[in-house]
Amino acid sequence: MGSPPSPMDPSRLPSRVLLDTTVFIRAMGEHKADPRSLDCTDFVEAMVAAGKDVLVAAPSLAEMLRGMAMPAVPNTGAITVVAFDDVAAVELGTKFPAKTLKTVPGSLPATYLKYDAMIAACAMRHRCGYLITLDTNLHTQVPAGLKLAAPGEFCAKQMQLVAVPALPTKKGTGKS
């Protein structure tokens, strides 16, 4: 028995995406109990199998590691880790809404950049068609030019069951 067919629609898969940390962690096989995890693994597996570009921002690795040691990142065509570099910094500093760049009240007076804004800036800087995320708050924090989508949005549309009309009966043979 082979693996079940992917629910993703290959014709709807974008050519180049950047995965938010929320999707990347789930696509790596964790959180199987969460129903959204299956969409994440299906989506990323379908993208990789189709030879599409799947990117992960370096700040996502920082978010993911949480103090753990990091072995060398694989150099494979499946996923590309992209840098938050000077171009991404310019994207973030000049194109993102002002409220994305917030000042933390209290003890930290400096402008505080959240990881998610840096990740979204990487998606723009590396010319991705979509930032794939499950973070609904991101929609209000990114410029209009950056498209956000959840992995489930690329599933094949299910066929709808419709009532089949009754077949016409032949004249003279129908029931009375």
Place this chain on the structure above:
Amino acid sequence: MSGVAAADDTHLKLEIDGPGVKPETLDPLATLELGRAYFRLLQRIAEEQEVSLELTGLTVEDKCAALSVTPGNFKLAHQTALRADRIVSGGELSSHRLEVAAEDFRAAVRALPVEQSVAVLVGKQRMPVAREPAAKVAPRRSITRLRAMVVTVGAGHQPFARLSSKSELRAFSVKVKDVPTVQLLARHLCEVLDVDVAVDRDAEGLIVRGELLEFTPVSESKNLDEWRAWFASAGGADWSGVEDVEAALGRDDEEPRVDG
């Protein structure tokens, strides 16, 4: 060569002006070097844009003195001459290769007697050439890592590689430190590599030149096995115990988190 003044708008001319300047009084070596350097610069610009700029014929015109050539495509020659003007005057950053050609031309201009001046005439437009760049645009320098395809390599006077990355708007050239590195890169022609590059960008953010620092081959893979093994060894299992991924990442906060 005879002095023939061309009056139409389809020629590209390099004019030398000054007291007593006529074709008969020019320094032949300095004049030919000036023409060679300028027309070479135009050819290099066209090559970088992957177009062919054909220049034919050479006339020395007797109005002051002008080297005149006939472009095969006047519109292209006009655009190329305008770009050459920006590069020579320091108004536009260019690749190492173009900068070498531009400096070659500036040196040829400086080699003329100080009382002589040079101008480029393209159609009805006249562009005086300064002996030194008026103001050099400062590049935006940075080091970055890109996944890029090796388009071509060269091992001439300055070894170089031309790279194409989907993260950049256009292909770009970088210096390569030596010929053995070029030979290594040549084995990866039309393949995708991870490259560490020091780059100069112009005001629009386009890479105009750079230097290859390091490269790493990328293995082809159509599955996530290697990545999942890496994730597990990087403490990925730690995440399986996290009940709410978004909360753990602080993504459900309206305000930024301040940990600790």
